Amino acid sequence: MIWLRKQLLLWTCSGIQNKLDLTGDMIMKLTKRLIHALIVFVLLYGILGAPVSHSYAQSNSDWSVPVNVSNSGSAINPILVRDFKGTLHAIWENSIDGYKYSQSADEGSTWTPPQTVDFPFLPSDPPVGSAKTESALEAVIDVPPPVFLADPSGSIHMFWIDEESSLFYGQATPQDLANPNRWKLNTRLVRDVLNFDVKLDSRGILHATFISNVADTAFPVGIYYLHSNIGGGFWTKPAKLYETDYFRSVSLNDSFVRIAVADYQEEVQVYVTWDVRALKRVFMTKSTDSGSSWDAVQQVKGPEDTKGLTPFNLNVSSFEDDILLVWQVGELGSSKCTVYSQWSEDHGQTWSEVVAVLGGSSECPVTSTLTARSDGYMLAALTGQVNSVMVAWNGKQWSAPQAQTQLPAFTDPLTFDPVLLGCRYDLVLEDRLYVIGCEQTGGIGGDIWYLSRLLEPVERWFTPSSLWAEPEILPSNSEEPINISDFASAPDANGYIHAVWVQSAMEGEGDSSKSILYARWNGTQWSKPVTVISFSGEFPAQLSLEVDSLERLLLSWIDKGTGDLLFSWAKLEKASSVSEWAIPKVLPSASQINTSPDILTDGSGRIVSIYAVPVNENRGIYIVQSTDNGITWSLPSQVFDAVSAGWEKVEQPRICLSGDGVLHASFVRGTERFGQSVGLYYSRSVDGGASWSDAQVLSEEAIQWQRVVCNTDQTVHVLWQAYDGLVFANLSLLSQDSGVTWGSPNNITGVNTSGSYVTVAADGQGVLHFIQLTRTTEERLANQEDVILRDIRWDGLNWKPETEKSFAVIGQEINYNLSAEITSTGFLGVFLLTGYANPTSETRDQIYIFSRSLGEQVTGVQSVAPLLPTPATSVDEENILPPTALPTTDVERVNASTSSNTAFLKNLVGVSLIAVIIISLLLVFRRRSVKK
Secondary structure, three states: OHHHHHHHHHHHHHHHHHOOOOOHHHHHHHHHHHHHHHHHHHHHHHHHHOOOOOOOOHHHHOOOOOEEOOOOOOEEEEEEEEOOOOOEEEEEEEOOOEEEEEEEOOOOOOOOOOEEOOOOOOOOOOOOOOOOOHHHHHHOOOOOOOEEEEOOOOOEEEEEEOOOOOEEEEEEOHHHOOOHHHOOEEEEEEOOEEEEEEEEOOOOOEEEEEEEOOOOOOOOOEEEEEEEOOOOOOOOOOEEEEEOHHHHHOOHHHOOEEEEEEEEOOEEEEEEEEEEHHHOEEEEEEEOOOOOOOOOOEEEEOOOOOOOOEEEEEEEEEEOOEEEEEEEEEOOOOOEEEEEEEEEOOOOOOOOOOEEEEEEEEEOOOEEEEEEOOOOOEEEEEEOOOOEEEEEEOOOOEOOOEHHHOOOOEEOOOOOOEEOEEEEEEEEEOOEEEEEEEEEEOOEEEEEEEEEEEOOOHHHHOOOOOOOOOOEEOOOOOOOOEEEEEEEEEEOOOOOEEEEEEEEEEEOOEEEEEEEEEEEEOOOOEOOOEEEEEOOOOOEEEEEEEEOOOOEEEEEEEEOOOOOEEEEEEEHHHOOOHHHOOOOEEOOOOOOOOEEEEEEEOOOOOEEEEEEEOOOOOOEEEEEEEOOOOOOOEOOEEEEEHHHHOOOEEEEEEEEEOOOOOEEEEEEEEOOOOOOOOEEEEEEEOOOOOOOOOOEEEEOOEEEEEEEEEOOOOOEEEEEEEEOOOOEEEEEEEEOOOOOOOOOOEEEEEEEOOOOEEEEEEOOOOOEEEEEEEEOOOOOOOOEEEEEEEEEEEOOOOEEEEEEEEEEEEOEEEEEEEEEEEOOOOEEEEEEEEEEEOOOOOEEEEEEEEEEEOHHHOOOOOOOOOOOOOOOOOEOHHHOOOOOOOOOOOOOOOOOOOOOOHHHHHHHHHHHHHHHHHHHHHHHHHHHHHHO
């Protein structure tokens, strides 16, 4: 492209030079044509060279120009609401003539002149600047500010408390909001209300909760709930949720009650939380039937959880099954406290560990607002005296606090005085933050100012961390004790990791009801595990998983009962459906004693499965292949003949495909006498598996674990754990010419006096991470094991430690199994299967998930999978063992046809456009030369 731009520039300049001898009357014509040519040149230059930006425009993320809405001074306590048409309505108090109102139909750029409105709301403080006599103070009741809710149908709902402590409800259209006499509704709901909270659900139902602080025969002091199903026209009788006399002496500032709603199946989940600060406790209750009935009240936190400090301001938000609780802990009245949170993914049945929202003690928020977004994120706005901090919860962790929610420094364009905005009211709708506040002028209310900004996409709030996140536990699909084994995983090109494992229910001394389960990880959370293949009498083990170029999930395993090697598959997007998995097929083998299957595919979808016949007369390493998407398979082809080599045993075969189409296999020589593997060997095939090189010894030590890993070039790594009779070492060999020659062994972790659990994760582009799990040598607590998870990265020349994480596993006699993958989006996921006995000697199995960002190590660019050079051996259906019948539904054969190459079409369109422009340019100069 650079060369073409230079040639165009030289061509244009030479044309100008050749025309310098023209007469004056032709110069004008030439000038016009040159201008036209220059325009064409600029267009062409832009197509060839102008960079394309995919970032957001800077203006979209900047604050809007601050606007003085009131232009009067003496203004405080603004409120902002946005109706269904996008019109903004602002209401505030003025010390001279009461409430004021203004509106904006252009996102706050211009506002209507303020008008005085006789709203029925009480002022929140005595008039600013007035003599605060005892009678004046008695005339004003300490009440919360009014609450405004706008629904999609066009109504604005209002809730407020009057001078008699009664809770009122009003409803108006946006056109009549500033005219209370024309409101549709203005109804008293209940009396003797200290504080309240309201929510509007997606079905238009209004939900309200309140604190009653005056004893009454019908309504004892406590927490109540009511709702309206028909848009505020009729309200249910208040239902008592909690009763206590402690609220009788509580002031507004010492009270706190919140409500949240979430659609769940056919009913609406309703959650109510509140404080009882005299008891240093916070409580919650919920309804699963839209408020018709309520669960027993549960204490969320108390002094026993906070070392005697007071938990307060318990807030709640929910979305579908998920619930987020946020509260503060500290000394009441202190400027410092710690904000904590807890998370539930099963509508409050179980809860995660407690997490500090801001990482520790901070400025204590005056108010906290939680917002559940439709994309699953939870936003928390923690508003202090002047500034507000906004953070997001993604189901795993809190984002970094967003400095963008802090207001910019600005000056009044009329007075040139700096404006410090206080008593701010924040409104978050969709991806925009609206802020309205009052100017702080030494205790006397100033003007009301408005500004807004577009929030960055929430996913950008989460700074990728190079450190391990706190481990998660893969949720079980069973409430009964289960055994989990043979975990296997594989990444796809879309940033997901797919996982399968064998699970069985425990009955007495043995296991039964074995199944293969499937779940998918998107980098932040797991899908719900589902059973995809069920067995009756079979014993699935040694699972191997692969994703092919046709976006299918390929699975192979061994039936320990029969020794058969089996295969099944499902499309990626439908892998969680049992009916989408193909009926398992028994693959061809020379024996009924098969172990250690490993599977790969090339760019055409051709499948190669390697396995071992470890002992007896046909012992050796074999491969079988399929060129029709797993429907039929070739006869076994021998990679290594252990009988001819005189080996007692052969095991642990692994296979990979390098970018030049060469197959690489590594396997282990075993012995029956000592029970230890006695050597690591390597072989390669340049003809698609038809023939293999002689086995080459890489190590003659006892092999505990080994893998072979290929890149999309000619790079091949072999990694293994060896024992020389004294110490254990983790080693690797590198070949950069596709296995023809090998370098010297590299020590990955140093030596250990005991074996460790290891695995490797690679993206095929050169990113390689060795994962090691070791037990610590420190004295352990009873029924607990302390372990360290280490990540060591290959930097192209050496192995370098990246990071490590210490954690504890509760249990005893613990066994571990590791698997790790790298996603195309740059995350490293490590899956730790633990099997242990609890204090009552019951066996328990769990899967821990660790993840961290690899940053710029992973480019996200997916290379085309290499192709095997020669066809597989001919298929002989007659010699293929019959498939085992299992209770699953067969699916149609995969559709091998692929869609057109969209990238090629786009390039073709671009080239055609460039050709048209070049031809136009040639015609311009041709016409000019002809006239000359």
